[in-house]
Amino acid sequence: MLHFSTTTEDIVTTIQVGTQEFFLSVMTQADTPREQLNSEAANIYHIFAEREREFGFGPNVAVEYPPIIEQQTDDFLTDPVGYIATRVGEFRKSRPISQIVVLTTYGQQLLGPLSSAGYTPVKIDMPAGPDHTYAFTLARDAQAAGACSLYLEAVDEADEKIRPTFVLKLVDGNGRLCGGACGSVHERDGKRFAYLAMLSLVQGLPPTTGTRLAEAMFEALRGQGVSAIHLGTQTAGRFYEKLGFRVTHRLVKGLRTRLSGSGGEHLSDDLVMMSIDLSNVNTMVTPNFIVGS
Structure with missing residues (x-):
């Protein structure tokens, strides 16, 4: 009881x-x-x-946590398309990328550039969570031998709504x-x-x-x-x-x-x-x- x-x-x-x-x-x-x-x-x-x-990471997923120190200067936030393309190029040296998934609380800032680059945005509505949580996905060559997903996660740790x-x-x-x-x-x-x-x-x-x-x-x-x-x-x-x-x-x-x-x-x-x-x-x-x- x-x-x-x-x-x-x-x-x-x-x-x-x-x-x-x-x-x-x-x-x-x-x-x-x-x-x-x-x-x-x-x-x-x-x-x-x-x-x-x-827990480990799945064998068919490559994971990236872009460093976010200064929102006005960090590459991932100022040029997300270029940042991701560079990382894809690095990962592709070992295996092709079948899809890219970005989960972020910087969704409002990334919505324009990633949508223009062909990513599909989905707003994740959590009334008590970070207001600008989005998932962005971009399909690539899913049929390539040995292909894996690239997952990127970027969270604003200073967001007031993350505070308990x-x-x-x-x-x-x-x-x-x-x-x-x-x-x-x-x-x-x-x-x-x-x-x-x-x-x-x-x-x-x-x-x-x-x-x-x-x-x-x-x-x-x-x-x-x-x-x-x-x-x-x-x-x-x-x-x-x-x-x-x-x-x-x-x-x-x-x-x-x-x-x-x-x-x-x-x-x-x-x-x-x-x-x-x-x-x-x-x-x-x-x-x-x-x-x-």
């Missing part, structure tokens, strides 16, 4: 998974200083980054940080939406811990009046689909790969954008809210 108790600082949830008990702190910008939200989110990111080491407005921190009975979730909540057209930046756990926790964490997040966000959640993931599409998320955009097939823990076979994961309508989600348990002193 989940038991929520409220204090002047945050909401603490007790989560029982099998025989193990966890404690979940729910922090928002309404009750937690900005610096603490940033720090708690950074701690969860370290867990997320460590778990990402379990909620953090859920999961610890065990010894106070060890076991994972959590973070993201942002914003309002549009009279409705409140959430953007989930990450949800991650350390290795070795009991099965269903991730599901219970997600359910607690659903309840916490409902408590903030959130009607829908949006996210993008390279590695956890199957997990989110089991929770009830639907794929809104499938951008790169087989972007990431990993070994299955059970059979040892290689599993591939697509880059997908996803959303869930919280009004259609039934969690496994109904939490008891207890007002604490």
